[in-house]
Amino acid sequence: MPLVEIQNLQLDLTVEAGRVRVLDGVDLSIEQGTVHALVGESGSGKSLTAMSLARLLPEGFAQRAGGRVLVDGRDVFALDAGALRQVRGGIVSYVFQEPATALNPVMRVGDQILESLRLHQPDRATRAEVEAWLRRVGIPAPEVRARQYPQELSGGMQQRVMIAMALAPRPRLLVADEPTTALDVTIQAQILDLLMDLRRELGMTILLITHNLGVVAEIADDLSVMYAGQVVETGPAATVMTDPAHPYTKALLASVPRLGAGNQLLATIPGAVPPAGRPPTGCRFHPRCPVAASPCGVEVPIPRSMGGGRVVRCPFAVVGAVAGKGAA
Amino acid sequence: MNLLEVEELKVHFPVRPDWRGRPTAHVRAVDGLNLSIRKGETVGLVGESGCGKSTLGRAIVRLETPTQGSVRFEGRDLATLQGAELRRARRRLQMVFQDPFGSLDPRWTIEEIVEEGLRLHEPTLTQATRRERVAALLRDVGLDPSLAARYPHEFSGGQRQRIGIARALAVEPSLIVCDEVVSALDVSVQAQVVNLLAELQRSRGVAFLFIAHDLAVVEHLSERILVMYLGRVVEAGTARQICRTPQHPYTQALISAVPSLDRNAAPMQRIRLQGEVPSPLAPPTGCPFHPRCPMAREQCRVEVPRLRVLGDGREAACHLLG
Numbered sequence: 001m002p003l004v005e006i007q008n009l010q011l012d013l014t015v016e017a018g019r020v021r022v023l024d025g026v027d028l029s030i031e032q033g034t035v036h037a038l039v040g041e042s043g044s045g046k047s048l049t050a051m052s053l054a055r056l057l058p059e060g061f062a063q064r065a066g067g068r069v070l071v072d073g074r075d076v077f078a079l080d081a082g083a084l085r086q087v088r089g090g091i092v093s094y095v096f097q098e099p100a101t102a103l104n105p106v107m108r109v110g111d112q113i114l115e116s117l118r119l120h121q122p123d124r125a126t127r128a129e130v131e132a133w134l135r136r137v138g139i140p141a142p143e144v145r146a147r148q149y150p151q152e153l154s155g156g157m158q159q160r161v162m163i164a165m166a167l168a169p170r171p172r173l174l175v176a177d178e179p180t181t182a183l184d185v186t187i188q189a190q191i192l193d194l195l196m197d198l199r200r201e202l203g204m205t206i207l208l209i210t211h212n213l214g215v216v217a218e219i220a221d222d223l224s225v226m227y228a229g230q231v232v233e234t235g236p237a238a239t240v241m242t243d244p245a246h247p248y249t250k251a252l253l254a255s256v257p258r259l260g261a262g263n264q265l266l267a268t269i270p271g272a273v274p275p276a277g278r279p280p281t282g283c284r285f286h287p288r289c290p291v292a293a294s295p296c297g298v299e300v301p302i303p304r305s306m307g308g309g310r311v312v313r314c315p316f317a318v319v320g321a322v323a324g325k326g327a328a
Numbered sequence: 329m330n331l332l333e334v335e336e337l338k339v340h341f342p343v344r345p346d347w348r349g350r351p352t353a354h355v356r357a358v359d360g361l362n363l364s365i366r367k368g369e370t371v372g373l374v375g376e377s378g379c380g381k382s383t384l385g386r387a388i389v390r391l392e393t394p395t396q397g398s399v400r401f402e403g404r405d406l407a408t409l410q411g412a413e414l415r416r417a418r419r420r421l422q423m424v425f426q427d428p429f430g431s432l433d434p435r436w437t438i439e440e441i442v443e444e445g446l447r448l449h450e451p452t453l454t455q456a457t458r459r460e461r462v463a464a465l466l467r468d469v470g471l472d473p474s475l476a477a478r479y480p481h482e483f484s485g486g487q488r489q490r491i492g493i494a495r496a497l498a499v500e501p502s503l504i505v506c507d508e509v510v511s512a513l514d515v516s517v518q519a520q521v522v523n524l525l526a527e528l529q530r531s532r533g534v535a536f537l538f539i540a541h542d543l544a545v546v547e548h549l550s551e552r553i554l555v556m557y558l559g560r561v562v563e564a565g566t567a568r569q570i571c572r573t574p575q576h577p578y579t580q581a582l583i584s585a586v587p588s589l590d591r592n593a594a595p596m597q598r599i600r601l602q603g604e605v606p607s608p609l610a611p612p613t614g615c616p617f618h619p620r621c622p623m624a625r626e627q628c629r630v631e632v633p634r635l636r637v638l639g640d641g642r643e644a645a646c647h648l649l650g
Contacts, residue, residue, distance in 0.1 A: 041514035042485075154604055155377075184376035184541065186601045189585040193600065211515060214587030241589070255519035257544035259586050260572055265526060266519040266548065272484060273514075 001073065003173055003205050004030035004053060009067035011048060011057070013277070020277020021065065023048055024229045027303060027311075030173070030222070035199065035206045037216040037237060039252075040226030043276050046209050049226070050175045052076070053207070054092040055084060072172060090120045093166035097178035099158035103150040109161045110134070110146025113168050120169030133164040138194055156187035160194070167198060174199075177209045192219055213256050217241055222309075225249045228274050228284040231303070233317075235310035245306060245317040247289045283314070291316060329403055331503055331535050332388065334363040337397035339380070339387050343609070355608050357383040359559035360397070362635070365503065370529055370536040372550030372567065374543055374582070378605055380559040381539045385505045388537065389423045390414075402502065419449045422496035426508035428488030432480040438491055439476035442466065445499040465494040470524060486517035490524065497528070503535045510545060522548055543586055547571045555579045558608055558616040561635060565642025576644045578617045615647065623648055 011023035023045045030036045040046045051057055052069050055076050069076040072091055079087065096102040104112055110130045117125040127146070134142035137160040150158055159179060166174060176195065180188035196219060199206055210216060216223055220237040225248065233246040244250045254267035271288045274280055280287050286296035293316070303311045306319045339358040342351030357380040365371050375381045386392045388399055390406050399406045401421055409417055425431040432441055442462045446453060453461075463473035469490040480488055489509055496504050506525070510518040526549060528534060540546050546553060546567075553570040555563045555578065563576040574580045581599040601620050606612055612619050618628040625647075633645040644650065 041516060156604055184605075185543075185585040186376065186581060187604065188587075189600060192587075212587065213515070214589050217589050218587045252516060253589070255516045256589055257519070257522065257542075257548045258589055259544040259547060259583065261544075262547070262568070264548075265523050268519045268523060269516040272486070272517070 002029040003032045003072060004028065004207070005068075005070040006049065006052070007068045007070070009049070009052060009069060010065040011045075011052065012063045012065045014061055014063075015277075019063075022229050022276050023052075024279070026067070026226075026229070026231055028224055028231060028234070030205060030207060032172075033203055033205055034221040035208055035219055036222045036224065037208045037210060037220035038224050038226060039210060039213065039216060041211065041252075041273055043228075043273055044226040045229040045276075046226050047177055050094075050177055050207060050209055053173070053175060054088045054094070055079075056088070056094070085119075089116060089169050089171065091171055092173045092175060093169065093171035095159070095162050095166045095174065095176045095179045097181050099155065099162045099182075100150065102162060103158060105150055107149070108147055109150060109153065113146075113161070113165045116165050117168050129168070133168050134161070136198070137161070137164045137167075138190070139164075156183055156190065159183060159187075159191055163191075163194065163198070167202070167204075170202065171204070173205045173207060175207045175209070178211070179208075180215065181210070181212070188215075195219070213241070213253060225252070228279045229276070230284060230313060231311075232285065232313045233311070235306075235308065239308060239310065243320060245310060245312045245319050246285075246314050247291050247317075248285045251288075251290070285314075330364040331367045331369075331402060332363070332365040332537075333398075333400040334361060334384075334388065335398050335400070337361045337363075337384070337387060337399065338395045339383050339392050340395040353609055356559050356611060357608060358387060358394075359608075359611070361556075361559070361561055363554065363561070365535050365537060367502065368529075368533040368535050369552070370538055370550050372546035372553040373537060373539045373556060374541060374546050374553060375556035376541060376582075376605055378608060379556040380608070381556050382507050384556070385423065385507045385537060385539050389418070389421055389505055391423070415449070419445070419499045420502045421505075422499065422501040422503070423505045423507065424489070424492045424496050424509050426511055428485050428492060428512060429480075431492055432488055434480055437477050437479055438466070438471075438483075441480070441491060442476075442494045442498050445495065449499050461498070462494075465498055468497065468528070469494045470520070484517070486513050486521055489513065489521050493521075493524065493528070497532070497534075501534060503537065505537045505539070507539045508541070511540060511542065518545070525549055543571065543583065555582065558605065558611050560616060560645065561643070562617065562646070563642065563644045564635070565640075569640060569642045575638065575642065575649055576646050577621050577623050577648075581620075581622075615645070 006026055006028040009023050009026040012019045013022050026049055038046045053071055064077055113130045130146055131142040139145050139160050180191050223237040223240045224231045224234040227248050233249045244253055251269045269288050282297040282299055283301050286292040301313050301315050303313045305311050337358055338360055340354040340356050343355055344352045346352050373381050387394050439462050443458050446458050466473045471490050510521050538549050550567045553567050554561050557578050563579045574583050581601045584599045603620050614630045615628045615633050618624040627647050633647050635643045635645045636650045637643050638650045
């Protein structure tokens with residue numbers, strides 16, 4: 001049984017203009033012990049999808065309009081406050097993009113890790129345990145660092161503290177929302193190595209949200225691509241990246257500048273992402289799609305299984321049509 | 329003659345004032361840097377946060393005052409220019425900034441933003457001519473001129489960067505300094521803006537200094553690339569030399585840290601740097617990279633390596649090379 005199973009999730013946000021549907025039929029399944037990458041451009045709904053796993057959605061502002069979210073067999077939207085608290089931190093932990101804003105600026109970093117231990121592993125909430133975690137995430141002189149405030153640490157160090165804080169209660173699922181986006185490449189490489197080491201050591205499952213397809217290629221087992229509030233393609237990362245089936249996945253991969261490719265023009269996707277909650281009729285990608293045909297503007301494509309774990313939301317998608325590389 | 333000639337440039341910022349307000353330390357953001365750009369050439373400048381690349385860009389357009397050294401643009405030292413002469417030089421030297429939200433005045437329409445330069449530098453133009461020029465510029469950067477009366481908040485990040493580019497182009501510069509102009513954009517939008525810059529390079533013959541931390545983007549746009557570390561250039565060469573056969577240990581580590589999209593492509597030997605960039609308040613002795621360098625030896629701790637020309641024409645500052 002997968003650790004996470006999102007079925008046909010529909011989510012509405014209340015904005016000035018009224019209620020808009022920002023997630024419309026999201027399906028996502030994450031197997032135990034895997035790294036599942038969720039990619040998509042700004043506003044595609046990837047962070048909201050991730051937040052729904054621990055129901056970290058602003059009450060009164062976001063409403064679930066349909067579908068289910070199962071984490072470790074529990075229906076997250078049916079839990080009472082106490083059970084929800086156990087899920088948050090105990091089963092699902094989060095690491096966010098900007099450690100500087102996610103850490104408490106007036107609390108020593110050691111105390112922040114201690115607090116997370118007290119909530120979920122009270123018998124292990126000791127200074128020694130905190131220092132062991134700081135050491136494990138690669139922070140030198142943990143006894144000194146534990147007494148410092150977040151602003152005394154560099155961005156890379158802050159992210160390591162965030163990771164220690166998220167992992168100290170030993171969650172089963174770590175949701176890493178753009179964990180390296182604010183960091184330099186050499187520090188990014190260190191943090192990704194660290195996540196992979198910890199995953200091996202602790203047997204963790206990771207949901208990695210990113211817009212960096214290079215990071216996906218390096219560490220993900222599975223990949224789901226989101227566009228305008230829906231998952232348009234999902235499957236094993238290696239095969240999706242070498243043989244993308246959905247026209248959006250293809251276009252997205254082709255528009256990434258590749259190191260060592262020289263200076264030819266990049267492939268672009270015409271037009272822009274539709275505004276949240278106001279998608280075009282039919283297939284949401286059809287106005288920008290190079291292979292759109294007449295039914296695409298009218299009929300909403302349903303997710304179709306293509307074998308090999310691949311599910312694609314496009315009636316024209318073919319797998320294995322291009323040998324090797326997609327359009328460059 | 330080169331369009332831009334930066335010689336031994338230093339930009340130091342005074343910090344930590346004592347009780348009398350006198351600085352007790354200096355951040356050496358740019359610490360002895362040479363750079364030249366030919367007419368119509370695109371030079372890429374890469375490096376990690378805090379390496380001084382943005383300060384260098386700002387010092388070139390004189391948003392920062394150099395502590396030492398000179399910036400010669402179109403043959404004249406910018407530091408010696410004042411008043412009308414400085415304004416004339418600035419017209420030829422434009423900058424596009426990273427943050428498309430912070431760099432456009434929210435109370436001005438797009439037309440007002442783009443035509444501001446024209447009002448200043450060509451005050452004799454009639455309003456009708458100015459309007460036409462603005463419309464043509466918006467078309468050139470891929471925006472619909474009928475949107476000229478709208479305000480910045482009505483545009484997406486990618487469109488705002490296009491507006492910033494149109495504003496820079498309005499006064500017909502010979503050099504545009506682009507500081508991380510595509511970093512805040514999504515990949516598909518980034519690709520559109522990168523292609524726009526490449527097209528403008530070809531069609532207008534403008535030279536660009538393209539500052540970014542994303543090596544792949546820089547490689548796409550640049551003929552030559554400079555790699556900075558702690559205020560200095562550690563390696564400089566053609567885009568191909570830097571990205572395919574880096575020689576300086578820092579450049580090698582930087583390139584190998586970029587996650588590759590092609591899993592099956594023979595990966596370059598993975599170099600993982602330990603630690604982080606040291607503080608520019610107290611840079612290390614000798615080679616600034618030696619505390620993190622996997623190949624450092626005794627000489628590196630003591631002696632500052634000078635930038636030397638290697639056999640294939642590139643330059644590198646490393647005792648182990650050349």
